Amino acid sequence: MELKEKAFKSVSRKTRQEDTVIDIGGGVKIGGGNFTIIAGPCSVESEEQVTEIAKNVKKSGAHAMRGGAFKPRSSPYAFQGLKALGMDYLLEAKRATGLPIVTEILNIAHLGLFNDVDVIQVGARNMQNFELLKELGRTDKPILLKRGMACTIQELLMSAEYVMSEGNTKVILCERGIRTFEGVTRNTLDLSCIPIIKAASHLPVIVDPSHATGIASLVAPMSYAAMAAGADGLIIEVHNDPENALCDGDQSILPSEFDAIAKKLGKMAKIFNKNM
């Protein structure tokens, strides 16, 4: 089945041949020949936690930091994030390390809290929240758009088109696993979408091996596989104490494990002609 490119004309490589390169601040770029690594905890839990992890991953070579302050949880009784306070802690970690911040928005009414955030993430469950996409299309912030669990590549590109059609050209796509019958992994990481998207679109595509697999020991091999498949970067969950993480500890790796992954990716980067 072929992609229908007319439905995502701004996003299509037919409209723009060169790779879009997105400057997310702090001298960090996503797209083009760059391989960009975003790392950090699933949830912001305390100022110390997030700053410590930020310092650690920066030392290992991470280019930006992730951390959730507003958390979309299947259960209303699960930890919903530190919200505004969590945003403060993230910005404190940014001041301490200089790393650009990537964090998720759940509600357009919160947009005022995102002024100093560098990249606004739209989570998988909101990939087809078209009202949110249109509003974000009217900002000038880089948008990290995650593929929905049951969304096709065609639909991902059409959701990116929603953002671009409102004027915001800074869209970063993210593959984070799709839902299949296989239950050993949390989702099934669809790495073959990477070359498909790179051929069809000028937008950068990164991979989230943590949510895709739900298993810490799979983060390393899937990170290497993502670079090998042509991804423009990674977003990885790193926690200083995964066993006591408030969210998704099973898929979080330690800073020391992150360091080893970053080193091996550095070696691979030479073969794959990527700047890291």
Next chain:
Amino acid sequence: MELKEKAFKSVSRKTRQEDTVIDIGGGVKIGGGNFTIIAGPCSVESEEQVTEIAKNVKKSGAHAMRGGAFKPRSSPYAFQGLKALGMDYLLEAKRATGLPIVTEILNIAHLGLFNDVDVIQVGARNMQNFELLKELGRTDKPILLKRGMACTIQELLMSAEYVMSEGNTKVILCERGIRTFEGVTRNTLDLSCIPIIKAASHLPVIVDPSHATGIASLVAPMSYAAMAAGADGLIIEVHNDPENALCDGDQSILPSEFDAIAKKLGKMAKIFNKNM
């Protein structure tokens, strides 16, 4: 795999044994021994269209009318609905027929336009838009919550819990097909979820055979199958001119076809002890 009932305690039949029966106005109830049919066009297109269809489906025995004024479309370039004007047309049809109105909300900021609406629909793409669910949980309107394309029964019940946890007990669940590898039908209608949900929860469950299949000729057999599987009702797309419908014409049936379906359901209702 068993359902984890603790995650949806308000929704669970362990908390409330009797069926929840929801009064949606105009003397129409959903749940308990009732079989309730909601019919109408995918999109509101004009005042004449919606009023004419409303009159027709009322004559055939429909209990409520559906029609979309705000349309969630995969493409930003597809028809997005008549919006506020469409809401006016729906309310006009309500005045003309007395039928309660069911229509979809995409953005909590539009809530003010829904004052005279009888049932607010949350579409499949927003089933895990938890911010929207929480806000709707603070209203006292009946909420029609559609199952997401790739959402499990467990997750559907947990999303209903989001609404109930904020105080709104009037939640109607809706199966509308899940995404599978089979591509002849638009989705795969999962009728076995009906007895599963009826055993696990006191909330009513209806079926949308139109979106589930995407094929007009399947609406009749899947409507009968839904009643036979134990559903509390149906939501069916009916259009006076499917070939020229602005949205989803392929799955819309004519008023005359709707009339035949309603008649046969009436006969079945006696065997299945349903009030129609």
Next chain:
Amino acid sequence: MELKEKAFKSVSRKTRQEDTVIDIGGGVKIGGGNFTIIAGPCSVESEEQVTEIAKNVKKSGAHAMRGGAFKPRSSPYAFQGLKALGMDYLLEAKRATGLPIVTEILNIAHLGLFNDVDVIQVGARNMQNFELLKELGRTDKPILLKRGMACTIQELLMSAEYVMSEGNTKVILCERGIRTFEGVTRNTLDLSCIPIIKAASHLPVIVDPSHATGIASLVAPMSYAAMAAGADGLIIEVHNDPENALCDGDQSILPSEFDAIAKKLGKMAKIFNKNM
């Protein structure tokens, strides 16, 4: 997505307009206006077991008896069936009740044991065992062809074509659930395939609610839904002692439950113009 009818020309309704009606012996027919119920245990366990169940289901109105002597099990260490001895027990039950026998073949080398069997079943795992299909196409036995767990409707019809292309026109199709992300039920019963297949092919289609759901309490509602969706019959697992069944006890119903289902189907048959 449309079916490609050229790939199953013998099976297609374009080639033969009238429903194929298959005489399976003992005065029992499948297809046309008939609604045919096949019932019995998953596995043949003893002569007494199979004969007792056969007598019971016959009293309730079953038209044929099922029972597995050769069992395809995911594990080599699970019970593999009584094999030749099981075949003897089945034939003994046939003599005792007059019910035609339906049983599964796993290996064409066993064909000699199937001389007195009335319907040879090809299980879901063998739906694309083309060598087996071709060999069965050279017999004159009715073939019950179950849809593979991950096979499309198109592929099911093409597998039926394998049998018909060798000369055997007696093919009965069977929907038994497809594999999806939903794990509460063992598989997802795809009832919308029934009207699709009935429109595209002249062959009869029956439904297996037991394997499709894996849950005994779902057998009744899914049986009713199958008739309502237009199926030509059912194949149901019935066991006199489900808790101690050697195979699939969770999805087996008691003879008394079968009796209640058969009675309700009898009432429905009048509305759906089916001979039972």
Next chain:
Amino acid sequence: MELKEKAFKSVSRKTRQEDTVIDIGGGVKIGGGNFTIIAGPCSVESEEQVTEIAKNVKKSGAHAMRGGAFKPRSSPYAFQGLKALGMDYLLEAKRATGLPIVTEILNIAHLGLFNDVDVIQVGARNMQNFELLKELGRTDKPILLKRGMACTIQELLMSAEYVMSEGNTKVILCERGIRTFEGVTRNTLDLSCIPIIKAASHLPVIVDPSHATGIASLVAPMSYAAMAAGADGLIIEVHNDPENALCDGDQSILPSEFDAIAKKLGKMAKIFNKNM
């Protein structure tokens, strides 16, 4: 969800800690620190074709040759392979190049034709043809067992157990894509199964990027990703004239493309500590 290791005890790494290394002849080994590449056409079409491709891929570093003589096709009217004649051509190519031969068996009755074959392939559609697996378990030939389109990792390992339980310890597993809702690629390559299987089992695992994606331009990135994910090798379709291939031309690459892939894999092998 955890794997249930008791169901595949011979296959489990709990039973045997060291990697199984399988000698497939001609000095070629699969497993352990080796990265083994099997290349060749989907179907054997002529003696010249298969020998020419064999010579080409050998020059580029392929360790073994694949080619189908018996072809499992969804349609009975599609090319079914050259059968015995195709086997002769394969063996001729083996004599000409010294490359071990990998080819698929569809019917145990054909086993006599496989005496000089080095690896017998069981295709995805036969992964749960347990009768075939048991018979192959009584041979001493290496068996290449492909994962079924809708089979879980658990089931793949249990099918390998069928072979091992009969005494044959030479089983090579192969991931070749699973069936999902995504239709741009033919299947969805599940690379995360590689580290899962490597942790749970001592058997080697290779990847088939050609069948998994169905798109020639994806073979290179998915081959690199497979090595990066920890695979023990690849099986790749190479054809000298893909546009006129009798089978699966869309996914076949040219010998020159294969050469470039092999070269880049050679560079990666140093980082991933693989012998090539």
